[in-house]
Amino acid sequence: MPHVDARLARTLSPAGGKPFGVGEWRRGGLPEKGTRRRRIVAAVLFAGDIVSGTLAVVAAAVIVTVAAGQTNLIGRMQTQMWLLLLLLLGINCSLGLYRSNIRSPMERFRLRATATLLFVFAGMLMWIREGPSVELAIVPVIGMIAPVLGLWTEHLAGALLVKSGLHRAPTAIVGTGASSRALARLLLNRPACGLHPIGFIDDGTCSDDVVDVFVPRQDADSISAVLPVLGTLDGWCADAGAEVVIVPDCEDLPRDAAALYRLGARQVLVITRLGEFPTFGLQVRNADCFVALELNGQPSDYSKELKRGIDLVLALALLLLTAPIIGLLALTIKLADPGPAFYGQWRVGRYGRPIRILKLRTMYRDAEERLERVLVSDPELRKQWQRHFKLVRDPRILPHVGSLMRRTSLDELPQLWNVIRGDMSLVGPRPFPSYHMDAFDPQFKALRASVPPGLTGLWQISSRSNGDLDVQRAEDCLYIKNRSLWLDLYILMATLPAVVRAMGAK
Template identity: 85%
Template sequence: MSNVDARRARTLSPAGGKPFGGGGESRRGRLSEKGIRRRRIFAALLFAGDIVSGSMAVVTGAAIVAVAAGQISLVGRTQAQMCLLLLLLLGINCSLGLYRANIRSPMERFRLRATATLLFVFAGMLMWIREGPLVELGIVPVVGVIALVLGVWTEHLVGALLVKSGLDRAPTAILGTGASSRALARLLLSRPACGLHPIGFIDDGVCSGNVVDVVVPGQDADGTSAFLPVLGTLDGWYADGSAEVVIVPDCECLPRDAAALYRLGARQVLVITQLGEFPTFGLQVRNADCLVALELNGKPTGYSKELKRAIDLVLALALLLLTAPIIGLLALAIKRADPGPAFYGQWRVGRCGRPIRILKMRTMYRDAEQRLERVLVSDPDLRKQWLRHFKLVKDPRVLPHVGSLMRRTSLDELPQLWNVIRGDMSLVGPRPFPSYHMDAFDPQFKALRATVPPGLTGLWQISSRSNGNLDVQRAEDCLYIKNRSLWLDLYILIATLPAVIRAMGAR
């Protein structure tokens, strides 16, 4: 089952609009204490985060407009309106369901935040036209943009806290014990970001035991085994708060009697459908009498090469000017750790398969290749790790302190802003790999990857980074290429900074 298969196709609701579980029992009453606590903590953290980020956005936006307009007294004069702006922002976010513990991908949540921002700007400007001078209207859109960026960063921070506490994933039961059910369990166990934690299987009539062995892909080639229990039968098992979600792995597995699903007592029932290679972002559910249909996008929405190039130039030039002092300080630190050039060029595979020379800051000793060869020859386990990831957890080639810092925070990639300005790369896209890395992929994926320019950051970099093996890299890059759009690029750009600060998966 591919990464695309994890996309939810349809959330079922029982006939008559009654909650799952039947009777007049409320949704809250069916959740376990842990489930109630998880949802409360999720909502409280997000709401508190938006109060902080929204307050910072309002004050910063007012200060920027005041300085630009040459009216320093503007901040103090508009305090009442700024408080109203904060309440308006929080109210719109709440009305769109941003503080509910729903099963949504980060991209879906970003779309909601972007929609909330547009509504906030529209309503805020209408309010300000009546209350303040026209020169102050600029505060509202500036506040909206800053609030959107800070809101995404806050969500990433909250997500990291929830992952550490184990409160980010909903307990999930999977219908059936067949091949499709086991494949889905493998996917969910290996991809915690889905927000679903499988706790077992529901016997649909073909079970022959009390546990099911699920081989989960791990860091090692052989993977690991997880034994998930059979919770009960479709007719006899009741969640009673132990499972918040029941997943039907395929439309073909739906029982003939829909009431059998409702009697399970889960808060949500999700049906998975396999969409193959179709783009999955922005899918729309259509209801036509007795039919439920997905409106598919035949191709990624994308956006013009000229617009993408213009955004790359403007942002890359600005970022290069801002980071020039940091690059200079790092270059001095490199020379102190290991005398020699602080920068070097590395040949990578670019768009249409042509070689490009990307700029990097040196994080390794000058005799790095000889050090690597000696280690791989002497240690079979490290050689196995290298062949699977083309990276080592403890790399003997890396410079002490400064080299580790740059690799952990990706600061060694900053000179590639010049590659973006030159047109060899884009700000967002699949990372450019060396030829030996690309040779490990199948021809079909290599041809797909060659259709887009490589990027300074990408979907893989804000999710798994170095933790992902070749299969994960392929899945993430395919997902980006088939769904690329201006919205997706903006989300990846905004989400890159918190991923770098957390040094998530970096080596």
């Protein structure tokens, strides 16, 4: 599938002064349905932050009360707790976290982190005026809890919005050429982008009323979607239902800039392809005669010692917390199918070295023989296996306990020991078996071997088993070329919602 990164889209704005086509903009207006959709999205996101913010404030107050040993502390802090909640919501709102705009989850996480830092700074100033006290500690504690709970509730709210269809803004694509059709394929196949293509705008090169878009599906056979040609740049207006207009390439920009604004869309986006360059954290720079994207250069990969230190501290803590769960699951496995509850599996590690990762057994002891019999007897399942290296109804899986562990990824908890040993990191591309790695091209295999494999990664919080080889390649490339402390923190926080939702797990 041709790769077009919607995260690189930038919003066009008039050069200054009175916007182009302002008369046409007001005359066409925006559909009431679009305004209602955006208000619902904003309300759902705001409600989620009210819940997460309240929980963060209450949890912080309880922690400070227990630590201080003062039972009446919460009663004295009730007014301040409400003020802190309003301050947190106000800063989130001022930074645009509740606006219906095009931002990647990583960008939203950075905004949320910035809002939290501002909250801690403003909260400390507000409270310290009354003099130092034990209550002052509640502000930084809220600052540590709020981003995590906020991210989790945002994921839940986003899942509800995607399921209802409200998350996606109706989108018109300029042109009907190869780049326009590639963009339509991407948006149809990736609802999480937040854009729903409703048709094309003829730029003078199309003679048909409809355009066929071949859409490869991740979980089924490919389909052909038919999208209409909505009109021309000169004669069409967004009152037909589009909130966003996208130009798929800078080269496709019309000579008359006013033509785009006369369309009356709420947003006009231009896609910029950066190829192999890192794309997270790009900055738009406006000069007198041009607009530029400031690149970040090489991936930071921050300090190896810092990454290793975070891995050790968190892995040790998580292993101690999950040890009772691992023991209970091991006992259940033995009851379901007598034999060892743990097993080691050889995977490809950093620099291509083989590593033996630990897992709880989710399959029958004769799993490979069961798989071979099924693949020989059913060509469709063999085709599914060759594409995903997974089966929807896998005959090898232990009933109940095996399905539960694979759906929730609990079978991978013993790999915390691999992280402690240094074979793996908490965040990175998942370690694949050699037969899975052989399905990729040599260039990607070399790129993947340049970083340590991870217990969780970008693919695990987005596609997981729903993604075929192309999707796995795209997600892993995106992580490796943009790796940073911010991205690792985001992936760690987003892993729990993905596991709870059992997204793409098989």
